Amino acid sequence: MATKPQSVVSVSTQVVLHVPPQFIKRIPDPHDTRRWCYVGTIPALEAVKLLRGNANPRVGDLKGKVAEEIRATIHSEPREFHLRNRGLIVSTPEATFDTDLRTLTLDNPKTENPNVLWGLLDGGHTFDVLREESSAAAGVDADGSLATLKDTWLDVKIRVGLIKDEIISAAAGNNTSTQLRPWTLANYKGQLAPIHEMVDKGMPDLAKDIAFKENETNEDSGEERWWDVLDVLQRMTLLNTYLYPGYETSKHPVVAYASKSKVLDDYLRNPESYKGMSRIVSDVFRMPAIVESKLSHLPKVNGNLAFATRVKSGDINHALRGQTKFTRKYRINDAVLFPMVAALRPLIEGESAKSLEWGIEPIEFLDAHIEAIYQTFLNFYQDEVDDKTNKRSLSGMGKDARLWQTLHAKVLAILAKPRKK
Numbered sequence: 001m002a003t004k005p006q007s008v009v010s011v012s013t014q015v016v017l018h019v020p021p022q023f024i025k026r027i028p029d030p031h032d033t034r035r036w037c038y039v040g041t042i043p044a045l046e047a048v049k050l051l052r053g054n055a056n057p058r059v060g061d062l063k064g065k066v067a068e069e070i071r072a073t074i075h076s077e078p079r080e081f082h083l084r085n086r087g088l089i090v091s092t093p094e095a096t097f098d099t100d101l102r103t104l105t106l107d108n109p110k111t112e113n114p115n116v117l118w119g120l121l122d123g124g125h126t127f128d129v130l131r132e133e134s135s136a137a138a139g140v141d142a143d144g145s146l147a148t149l150k151d152t153w154l155d156v157k158i159r160v161g162l163i164k165d166e167i168i169s170a171a172a173g174n175n176t177s178t179q180l181r182p183w184t185l186a187n188y189k190g191q192l193a194p195i196h197e198m199v200d201k202g203m204p205d206l207a208k209d210i211a212f213k214e215n216e217t218n219e220d221s222g223e224e225r226w227w228d229v230l231d232v233l234q235r236m237t238l239l240n241t242y243l244y245p246g247y248e249t250s251k252h253p254v255v256a257y258a259s260k261s262k263v264l265d266d267y268l269r270n271p272e273s274y275k276g277m278s279r280i281v282s283d284v285f286r287m288p289a290i291v292e293s294k295l296s297h298l299p300k301v302n303g304n305l306a307f308a309t310r311v312k313s314g315d316i317n318h319a320l321r322g323q324t325k326f327t328r329k330y331r332i333n334d335a336v337l338f339p340m341v342a343a344l345r346p347l348i349e350g351e352s353a354k355s356l357e358w359g360i361e362p363i364e365f366l367d368a369h370i371e372a373i374y375q376t377f378l379n380f381y382q383d384e385v386d387d388k389t390n391k392r393s394l395s396g397m398g399k400d401a402r403l404w405q406t407l408h409a410k411v412l413a414i415l416a417k418p419r420k421k
Contacts, residue, residue, distance in 0.1 A: 333398075
């Protein structure tokens with residue numbers, strides 16, 4: 001008899017599916033007796049009893065095109081659903097089929113444990129839509145929803161006995177209908193756990209608005225999350241003085257503007273280089289919004305500039321919501337904000353991976369010097385950007401290392417001046 005994988009926990013919750021024996025079959029694994037799978041076609045009303053678990057690296061998008069096509073097939077051609085749909089692939093630590101009772105029983109872990117993965121490997125959209133349709137049919141069946149669901153069957157493959165690394169490989173390999181984004185996969189593998197912990201502890205007010213999985217929504221509002229983890233890494237890179245020392249004049253984090261994917265690659269190559277930012281992560285994430293607020297109230301900033309877009313009176317960047325002192329008149333392009341934020345690196349003390357802190361209070365510094373920093377930017381903008389009415393020209397400016405170097409040099413020059421007593 002096959003042995004259970006080592007990752008199985010003792011506390012479990014069972015799911016019992018009623019399936020006629022002719023529609024399900026146990027298939028042994030050709031290489032390892034601890035693994036096997038059940039393959040078959042089952043009624044949709046049984047499939048909805050399954051538990052989603054945590055094996056799927058992304059959340060289903062019930063508002064998207066894929067979900068709409070699944071609904072359309074259920075409503076219009078339920079008897080062909082199993083022919084048109086890829087079905088579900090499920091992982092469970094243990095499963096047994098009783099031919100006499102005609103039941104397939106899955107033992108799923110009940111306790112939350114990041115080291116134990118189980119549940120849907122593929123077919124998340126299908127499962128979520130079926131659950132949605134089943135809930136709708138549970139009420140008054142005025143539109144015939146229950147009838148169409150009774151006619152809906154789908155293919156399932158239930159993999160039994162996989163260990164964590166095998167589940168990760170299977171989930172990544174099977175989620176191919178839409179290419180799995182690298183940051184979702186990195187999160188699934190646990191590589192972004194340190195950033196997740198920083199976000200939860202350092203800025204709990206924004207944590208529910210930062211996605212670590214595709215299609216993730218805010219549990220309170222049900223709305224799509226404002227940012228994803230790449231936005232966090234992007235902003236952390238701007239002020240990471242371990243990677244880009246504050247007083248180093250030739251090395252600047254242009255990559256933070258130029259390529260989110262490269263920022264992720266840099267983090268995955270050296271995650272230790274970001275751990276020292278835990279104390280300042282909240283300030284770091286909000287700093288572009290703070291700089292935007294300070295800039296938008298300067299007399300020389302107006303709606304005729306390609307990088308400034310007027311907003312409603314009293315508007316506040318979502319990263320600063322509730323902080324009325326940070327209203328903005330204009331939305332400023334990241335091509336302007338990111339180099340300015342990166343120029344503040346000399347205000348941070350510590351260039352080791354252990355702990356980074358503010359040596360000079362950043363908001364006080366901005367209050368005193370934002371006008372001078374903006375004038376330095378404006379001089380560069382007027383001299384180096386040919387088409388000042390074309391917003392597409394901003395992308396090239398944001399990737400120009402000379403701008404980053406010029407603004408950084410300005411901050412260094414300000415710091416070099418004797419302070420007034």
